[in-house]
Amino acid sequence: MSEELTAALEQAAAQARDAALAARSLNELEEARTAHLGRKGALTTLLRRIGTLPPEERGAFGKLANEQKREVEERFAAREKELAAARLHGVFDFDPTTPGPRPARGHEHPVLAMLREIEDVFLSMGFLVLAGPEVETEYYNFEALNIPRHHPARDLQDTFWMETGAECRWVLRTHTSPMQVRALERFGAPLRAIVPGRVYRNETLDATHEATFHQVEGLMVDREVSVAHMKGVMAAFLERLFGQKVAIRLRPHYFPFVEPGFELDFACAFCGGSGCAFCKRTGWIEILGCGMVHPHVLRAGGVDAEEFTGFAFGVGVERLVMMRHSIEDIRHFHSGSLRFFEQF
């Protein structure tokens, strides 16, 4: 056996082991691996010289060479494990605060989303969700609701009238209340239903007035439905809407189609009722109109006003959305502007 070759082999193996130890990164280790164990590496080149030895020496040299090579490889493997472990715990290449790439997201119209939310609350209480015509007859919009032609209450609702022939007088409905009568005609009593929808007032637009907006009408007619029940259902509705229990109060108010009629206030959430700018120092914020269905309306709907009583309410949806998000101008809702809608 060539002693010279053996010595060279041992020396090359020792150098390779040292190089593995000296590598400070996986990259350096990989370079060292190529330099020593690669196809043109020092160790590999020596091993290839096995062919120059006489055949009788080849066995012993081969054995030695394999031992040396395995040792070197083990050393490299061990070093790689060490370096990989160090890298896993010690190298930061991810910034958790950089935003991730996101697919484009759509946006629901905040008013319509609120409408759906209200629908869900009343669905959960067993109310039907109905739709009615927006182009409505004068009869359903006014007369059936106890608002005859020259009644001062018509002043409160500046009306869009349709161009029609002389035979009929149509309006763009000024409220969702006509559906009280239509629903009673269709379903009779007992009945629980809400009617979400668009309504129209011939009003000049400004930050708080729209000519086109949304209301949700509600109606519950049954035997012995009382003001107490109305208060209970309204309180339950507002609790779901606000996510917490809120104090409510009724104030007498006049709507021709209910008797008695009320405006419903809830305790101002900003000041807790002690009075602030938001509630105009009263501690209360008006949120909806309601009342006990007028016998005239029950009869117009073909329901026996002696046997049945009921309550009705109407709530403006835009105002709820504006309160929830502190939106300053009602005209945004019809702007079609992505800069507005992208926030929801």
Added chain:
Amino acid sequence: MRLSLSWLGDFVDLGGRSAAEIAEDLTLRTALIEGIETHGEFSDDVVVGKVVECRRHPRADRLACCVVDVGGETLEVVCGAPNVAAGQTVPVAKVGAELAGGVRLKKTKIRGVASHGMICSEQELGLGDDHEGIIVLEEGLEAGRPFRECPGVVDTLLEIDNKSVTHRPDLWGHEGFGRELAAIYGLELRVAPGEEGLRAGGGPLAVRIEAPELCGRYCALFVRGRLAAASPGWLRWRLRHCGLRPIWLAVDVSNYVMLEIGQPTHPFDRRRLRGGVIRVRRAARDERLVTLDGEERALPEGACLIADAERAVAIGGVIGGRDSGIDGSTEEAVVESASFDAVSVRATSSALSLRTEALARFEKALDPALAERGVRRYAAVLRAAAPGVEIAGEFVRAGDAVAAPVELRLRPGRLAAKLGVPIGAEAMESSLARLGFVVTRQGEELRVRAPSFRATRDIRCEDDLIEEVGRIHGYHLIPEALPAAACRPVRLEAVNEAWRACVRLLCGRLGFTEVSAYPYVEDNVLERCGGPGDEPYLCIRNPLQQGARRLRRSQVPGLIEFVDRNIKAVEEVRLCECGRVYLPAAHGGELPDEPALLSAAWGERTLRRGPDDARREGQVLRRLKGALEEVGEELRRPLRFERLAAAAPRWLHPTRSAAVFAGAERVGEIGQVHPDVAAGLGWRGEVAVFEISLSNLVAAAPTPRAYEAPARFPPVKADVSFLAPFTLPYEEACAGLRRAAELLTRIDLVDEYAAAGMDSGERSLTLRLTFRAADRTLNDEEVGAQLRQARSWLAAQGAELRGEGG
């Protein structure tokens, strides 16, 4: 409407109750009080002064240099008011006084003359809007005395929300609110006393009611004296606090009576009434009258007029005429207090577009009995205000209208059922009695007669009585209770459910933003989208703007408008709207059809380039079609697309468009926006739109989802690319391939490409074919044979195959 707390004190003893407490109780039981204001709490620097001297300013005709005695000292004050004169008693703000708006008064020089204070108008003191003239106080007030100590200056006012009393003719004066407070607090009511000595009889003028259906009663009172004098301070202060400007005695008393008992009265100058008669008649055609506000008005034919023997002198219940009213020289007046028909005065007022304080009351249907109370109260107030004025002992009374008596029963059981709480019979009786109702018991029930001032319109049925009892009891004391209602499952209507599913999909995964446009579409928006066309539109008779009369038949023009508003700011816009359109019914008299539509627009500002760097047109439309296919999938109503033949909406591209079908029913259209529309808006990229009727779509039954067990053997996939004419539609190609290769189980589109300017009518298609057998793994020979069959079928259709093997 403002209520003076001191005035309310004339009717009830409010004791030590605070304004806030009273406002709260009225709000909870009668009408919304919107605010509380205290007037007249001025500092010591605002004092009573006497104008000793008043000269014209040497350098300004409109200004006066006054010397004012403010008690112990005199001040030189420059004053710009036209009504200032020597001898007047006036409020004077001294230097340092705080004026309305928090301004502190400083010594100034006005056109070279020093001014050491200010003679105040209402506006400067925050008492009202009148800044035309200074406030002139009654004589006899001591100079130098703090102004706020003068009788009547300080008062607390409650602001009533007029909307909450539209149904209550009795609440348009202080007395009515006094009655409410008496009922709320259980106090005695002192009604406003009238001159009881007055007798109905004759007078210097006759009254003839020629239109009794418009005027049920007319009373005329005759007074003589210094009627244009200034009213006494107490009267003037009450008017001022309530927002009316004191003018002349006869007019001030009229306003006072109106604010007190709610009955409007109107004084005429006796000299101006000709012919010894007052006629109440209907307006003839083309009659005109110059009213108190100086406007010459054409009177609506048939309106209720007050006339003398020759001409109209007032519009009944609305406004007086200028030439017959009180002026500075009036010494003899005829005071009208009448009962006018509510419907007719309202019609007249809206025909004239004129609202007045009198109208606001008459249109609520005042008690006819107030007509006579009006003259009696006028006489009493006038006597107290000006003892020297002579009041005739007889007044003329014409007409005998009274409110039809309203008698109702009130069943405690009905009341308890409706309110949800029982209320004792005594409490019911006492509440009603204090409100003026006459109550008798009849067994379990109460018989209730409404007072005449509630009987004209307001109280009509038992439920109205329940309201009276309920509100005095206090609605806030009724507990909250949930109804015990039968358990019935409910679900949304099909259209609503479909709408929600679409919004969830489009606004979620597909990245659309939901918008909402006005249903009345502007003409210029329609014009930009190719014009309104020949279809009939429903129109608004009184639109907000003349150019926005039409109710939309499609949501697309609105979406195009919204795309245009956004596309200048962003690279890509995806919008959707789910709303209604309004289609006139085929038969007159029937309400229009209002189907629910789903519409969407997808726009890109610039044309994107493909991987081969060629301009790839029509890609936006393809993406939008994919979104619409997803909608069909979501609703489980697969959609089919056919080339649009006729009846294409004007805003759609003639060839890059399609009709959308669900089953056999056409439900809408999809397409790229017409190049003319896009060019008109200056768009450089592409915009595609679709619109489908959800109402029609959900009318078809949904396709049930069919389940198939997952395949057990692996598929083999291979792509084929070929150039094929558009006359070989994709769907036909797929069907043919399936027939040609029986193991072909799935075809996916990898790419479709028609290069710009390539007018050959051909496009390049790459399809991924999936072969699979249910019972074995396919080997290479089998797949090769299938592929060859597929390719040869394509070649037979005239397709030019590309890639390996040709």
